[in-house]
Amino acid sequence: MFDPTAFDNWKVVVEGALYDLDREGAIAVVGREDLVDLAGMSRSFRISASLPGESARAELLLHSDMADFVGERHDVRLSEGPPGIRIEVRLALPGERIKDIRALHGNLESLWRNDAQVRHSVTVAVDPHNPQSPAAASGSEYIIHLEFRDKWGEDRLGDIDTLQTRLLESLRQIQS
Numbered sequence: 001m002f003d004p005t006a007f008d009n010w011k012v013v014v015e016g017a018l019y020d021l022d023r024e025g026a027i028a029v030v031g032r033e034d035l036v037d038l039a040g041m042s043r044s045f046r047i048s049a050s051l052p053g054e055s056a057r058a059e060l061l062l063h064s065d066m067a068d069f070v071g072e073r074h075d076v077r078l079s080e081g082p083p084g085i086r087i088e089v090r091l092a093l094p095g096e097r098i099k100d101i102r103a104l105h106g107n108l109e110s111l112w113r114n115d116a117q118v119r120h121s122v123t124v125a126v127d128p129h130n131p132q133s134p135a136a137a138s139g140s141e142y143i144i145h146l147e148f149r150d151k152w153g154e155d156r157l158g159d160i161d162t163l164q165t166r167l168l169e170s171l172r173q174i175q176s
């Protein structure tokens with residue numbers, strides 16, 4: 001038996017919290033990935049959800065690398081700050097929703113406060129036979145990235161309710 005890392009504990013708690021919301025009908029879990037990068041010795045976990053019947057989705061990502069594992073296991077610092085996990089929330093919307101960027105940005109900044117930095121990106125599909133043509137709105141995706149400023153450790157597991165509530169509220173805000 002091994003002593004689970006902060007990553008392991010956070011993954012179990014996040015997964016359980018979101019599947020509980022799915023069971024209650026508040027969200028629909030639409031994807032799940034648990035990845036181990038053996039070359040870089042890192043782990044990532046991603047779980048995606050949407051409101052029932054809606055197309056916009058939220059992805060909650062957890063990431064931990066070798067510096068975090070070594071720091072946690074052996075109390076050795078390979079990077080600045082304490083070991084822990086990095087958390088990111090990605091909200092994916094149709095490309096035409098970029099017109100709402102100011103309102104979405106303000107609402108999400110207000111909701112997440114100083115915990116996360118809000119960043120925006122758009123992915124556009126390009127026709128390889130006519131790369132100069134304007135991309136159709138139907139071929140683009142608008143992503144809002146909420147990147148947490150600090151790493152989280154096991155001492156923050158009690159914040160799962162706040163994280164879950166904000167994630168659900170973010171999904172509601174991007175639907176309206």
